[in-house]
Amino acid sequence: MEKVDFSVTKPLVVVSGCTGTGKSDLAIAIAKRFGGDVISADSMQIYKGLDIVTNKVTEEEMDGVKHHLMSFYDPTMAEYNVHEFKSSVLEIVEDLWKEGKLPVIAGGTQYYVEGVIYKGNLVDEDEAQAKKNPEIREALEKMSNEELYAKLKEVDPESAQLVHKNNRSRVLRSVEICLLTGRKKSDIVEEQKKTDFDDGLRFKNTLLISIDADPKILDERLRKRIDKMISRGLEKELIEFYDTYRESLKTHGILQSIGLKEFLSFLELSEEGRKSEEGKKLFEKGAEALTLHTIQYAKRQRRWLKSRFLTRQGTRELPQIVGFDSSKADKFFSDLVPMAIEIVERFLKEEDLKTEDFPKEFVNDPLERISEEELRKLGHSKRVNSVFNCTTCNIDVHGEEAWKNHLVGRKHKRNSKKIKRVEA
Numbered sequence: 001m002e003k004v005d006f007s008v009t010k011p012l013v014v015v016s017g018c019t020g021t022g023k024s025d026l027a028i029a030i031a032k033r034f035g036g037d038v039i040s041a042d043s044m045q046i047y048k049g050l051d052i053v054t055n056k057v058t059e060e061e062m063d064g065v066k067h068h069l070m071s072f073y074d075p076t077m078a079e080y081n082v083h084e085f086k087s088s089v090l091e092i093v094e095d096l097w098k099e100g101k102l103p104v105i106a107g108g109t110q111y112y113v114e115g116v117i118y119k120g121n122l123v124d125e126d127e128a129q130a131k132k133n134p135e136i137r138e139a140l141e142k143m144s145n146e147e148l149y150a151k152l153k154e155v156d157p158e159s160a161q162l163v164h165k166n167n168r169s170r171v172l173r174s175v176e177i178c179l180l181t182g183r184k185k186s187d188i189v190e191e192q193k194k195t196d197f198d199d200g201l202r203f204k205n206t207l208l209i210s211i212d213a214d215p216k217i218l219d220e221r222l223r224k225r226i227d228k229m230i231s232r233g234l235e236k237e238l239i240e241f242y243d244t245y246r247e248s249l250k251t252h253g254i255l256q257s258i259g260l261k262e263f264l265s266f267l268e269l270s271e272e273g274r275k276s277e278e279g280k281k282l283f284e285k286g287a288e289a290l291t292l293h294t295i296q297y298a299k300r301q302r303r304w305l306k307s308r309f310l311t312r313q314g315t316r317e318l319p320q321i322v323g324f325d326s327s328k329a330d331k332f333f334s335d336l337v338p339m340a341i342e343i344v345e346r347f348l349k350e351e352d353l354k355t356e357d358f359p360k361e362f363v364n365d366p367l368e369r370i371s372e373e374e375l376r377k378l379g380h381s382k383r384v385n386s387v388f389n390c391t392t393c394n395i396d397v398h399g400e401e402a403w404k405n406h407l408v409g410r411k412h413k414r415n416s417k418k419i420k421r422v423e424a
Helices: 023-033 082-098 110-117 127-132 134-141 146-156 168-181 185-194 217-231 234-249 263-266 271-275 277-308 328-350 372-376 380-384 400-407 410-423
Strands: 012-017 036-041 102-106 206-212 319-327 387-390 395-398
Touching: 012 023, 012 110, 012 277, 023 036, 023 102, 023 127, 023 328, 036 217, 082 102, 082 110, 110 277, 134 168, 146 168, 168 185, 168 387, 206 328, 217 234, 234 263, 263 277, 271 277, 319 328, 387 400, 395 400, 400 410
Parallel strands: 012 102, 012 206, 036 102, 206 319
Antiparallel strands: 387 395
């Protein structure tokens, strides 16, 4: 490939998709081939430590490719938010272009990715005011999850219905927006829907690569990944991290992140308790919960591409999008990666991607999979994000699909029978 002046064309490659599909490996291969750096877009991999549970790539796997925004943030510091991520990424991207390097963003924290790809969206709404009024965030960070959620229900009940109380970062941001701007986040969102969704792509020359796999194959792959984490020393890593940062973690949202929250009952035990039969059972229970939550997270990541991009055709400026299927793990490096390299080369040369040139078992055009009926559906995003409260089981359930599953689940049926017996 002839040398391309990235400082002029300013290309940005984003590798996103479901966890466990090979995003990091593909991003490294692309960066290696075209002389670039990888920028991590994972809200858990920013923290020092937790290398196993957050599935960070090793030095060997990086293959000499420089990685940014990974293992740099101290867990004792205030929560790292999307504003800080976006500012850091934009600075890194501009520096890389000046150096003639290709920036490759890779990660599954999709609202981080979206904050970089688009300008003028909700992420930018109150950034300047937040910097002028840091005392508001400082006060909110001292509040517990329950206090924050109660505050959100008070100032913006509509937004409270769309977020789980334990999603600390989103709850805090919604409250902060209201206090800083004097406007409810829900009102701002509705206003955006009536006009443009945002101010368009931040960088016009953006390629979004979305990797997925057959759901059944991916579920099994994720189960095996958790088993591998345990064999690599997951228990030791969690204990060391928790014991080191125990006190400071109480006021930070990291405790509600996948990988830590599942093991809190185990970690809160004494050293002897952790070694007891009860401790072993609690760790095993945590591992089972981690497997379940990781699989559920992959499903949410899959829905993100569909709800935020594919069904927005005609209402939102979209980057070039190409889909990859990594179901055949044994052919990932031999087949999928070379195809991705060729497509990126076409992108950098500003040529037609022509995804139809490649086998459909590996490469696809995600936009072609969306039917006209799906494009006409209204309220899909709201149903996906709605929070339903089950008074029978005393829990909140996130999303219409999860709510339907809960109502027919064993736990709900069992609790319903108990209540009926008491009332009888």
